[in-house]
Amino acid sequence: MIKYAICNETFQGWDWSDTCHRVSQIGYSGIEIAPFTLTDDVRTLSPHARNVISNTAKRSGLEITGLHWLLVSPKGLSVTSNDSSIRKETSDYLTALVDFCGDLGGKILVLGSPAQRRLPASDGVKTRIQLAEDRMLECLLPALDTAEKRGVVICLEPLPAPESDFILTLGEAAALISQWNHSALRTIFDVKSASSETESFSSLIEKHFPLIAHIHANDANRRGPGFGETDFNPIFEMLRKLNYDGYISVEVFNYLPDPITIANESLRYLRHIKSKY
Numbered sequence: 201m202i203k204y205a206i207c208n209e210t211f212q213g214w215d216w217s218d219t220c221h222r223v224s225q226i227g228y229s230g231i232e233i234a235p236f237t238l239t240d241d242v243r244t245l246s247p248h249a250r251n252v253i254s255n256t257a258k259r260s261g262l263e264i265t266g267l268h269w270l271l272v273s274p275k276g277l278s279v280t281s282n283d284s285s286i287r288k289e290t291s292d293y294l295t296a297l298v299d300f301c302g303d304l305g306g307k308i309l310v311l312g313s314p315a316q317r318r319l320p321a322s323d324g325v326k327t328r329i330q331l332a333e334d335r336m337l338e339c340l341l342p343a344l345d346t347a348e349k350r351g352v353v354i355c356l357e358p359l360p361a362p363e364s365d366f367i368l369t370l371g372e373a374a375a376l377i378s379q380w381n382h383s384a385l386r387t388i389f390d391v392k393s394a395s396s397e398t399e400s401f402s403s404l405i406e407k408h409f410p411l412i413a414h415i416h417a418n419d420a421n422r423r424g425p426g427f428g429e430t431d432f433n434p435i436f437e438m439l440r441k442l443n444y445d446g447y448i449s450v451e452v453f454n455y456l457p458d459p460i461t462i463a464n465e466s467l468r469y470l471r472h473i474k475s476k477y
């Protein structure tokens with residue numbers, strides 16, 4: 201059965217406990233965490249602090265679905281940097297994020313972070329894309345191996361231009377996932393990003409469904425579902441056909457008019473569309 205979550209940065213400036221209480225009260229089953237909203241570096245969070253975060257969500261009846269916006273902080277991280285020390289620090293932090301996610305009971309890490317995966321300058325034999333792919337895999341492997349042990353999945357998120365210049369489409373993400381062939385690596389269907397593709401939502405979901413481990417719900421206008429013209433009917437129709445039973449998580453980039461309205465109206469719209477199928 202499809203479940204609904206919302207990303208916690210929607211409630212910017214709110215206390216974690218108040219956020220969890222209100223998210224549950226509105227009717228969501230899960231909450232997705234942007235780590236930078238809790239701390240600049242998750243390695244500073246003690247086992248006790250992690251238990252408090254997890255237990256606070258549980259007391260509100262919420263499941264922590266996982267993490268997204270992974271590399272916003274600490275500053276300066278990059279999986280494709282020409283500086284090997286930066287790539288090593290990024291790799292170490294990705295592994296720390298996997299452990300943090302596992303400690304909170306989460307199952308999904310969404311690796312978007314377009315600014316931290318820019319195509320590097322290259323004057324060698326390899327193209328910029330080849331170099332970026334090699335470096336990203338090198339950074340990811342330790343985290344993927346840890347994810348496999350922790351029962352966690354890292355989702356490689358396609359992000360279109362101009363936001364990103366590397367891994368722009370679901371097809372590109374799927375090709376890398378198949379090439380790298382790691383059991384803990386999957387992708388995500390993000391409605392806003394998929395709106396930039398030439399294929400229909402239905403076609404994209406059906407074609408890549410075996411690799412889709414999570415869904416982000418947002419309008420092409422970067423607001424919540426139902427706050428624009430994006431039609432979610434084909435999405436729910438295909439998800440029903442394929443028996444998707446994971447989370448659909450509301451993620452917005454425009455926080456107007458306010459978090460309560462966003463959360464309420466997004467959930468109302470998603471439930472309305474779902475009721476048709």
